Amino acid sequence: MTSTTPDGVPLEPQAGVGSPDGFRRLYTPHRMAYIKGEGRPTGGSCPFCVIPAMPDEEGLVVARGGVVYAVLNLYPYNSGHIMIVPYRHIADYADLLDAETTEMALFTQHALRALRRASGAHGFNVGMNLGVVAGAGIAEHVHQHVVPRWGGDTNFMPVVGGTRVLPALLSQTRDLIAAAWKETD
Known part of the structure; x- marks a missing residue:
């Protein structure tokens, strides 16, 4: 059978x-x-700790808050893939301070609004990979992903061609989302 x-x-x-x-x-x-x-990379340098010292354009920072910031993912799943990151170097979401948890949640909401405005996203994947075994690329510094999605955005290119198709350079995407972020304040 x-x-x-x-x-x-x-x-x-x-x-x-x-x-x-x-x-x-x-x-x-x-x-x-x-x-x-x-x-x-080894040697103890955490990219999420280095990025805040860079100019926004160079570090792909979309917005800065008091205890967290929003940054484009250098290796995005989709165009506009943002990460919300606390400035403090901490690995576990459960160990965030109340102010960090609150601002992370507010930044996530703001990211949704800005991405809808900038790109007309139809939906989102929002979440965290906590720990290496959960797929975290930088497990030692907690961060939340906000990935915009559109109807039909899954195609054969990543599967068959091993290639992601992004419609704009990261710097252009950062500028577009940063402007939309300011417009949604």
Whole structure:
């Protein structure tokens, strides 16, 4: 008896990938190097601690608050991918001070408004990866991701071509979102 997906497509067992169970999986073994931190800079310099000392344009800072700041992700999942970061070097969300937690939440709301205004985003992925095993690229400094999404924005390029298509340079995206951020104050 051959297993099938819920829509009736036959599943063929593949050596080394487990038993067919109705799910189509895309294996990305190259991600394990990222998760393990291979090639990550060493020497104790945390990029989230260095960025605040840079000019906004150079550090891709969108907005600054009293205890947190908003910055574009250098390796975005989608155009406009923002991270909300406390200035204080701290790894765990549970250890944030009340002021940091509050301002992080307010900055997240503001990021949603600014991204809607700047790009007409239809939806968002918002969240944190706490710890290396959870996929945090910089686990030693907590940060929240705000990723804008649009209907149909998932396409074949990342899957087949190993390429992300971004419609603007990061500096242009930063300028656009920073302007929208000020307009939503």
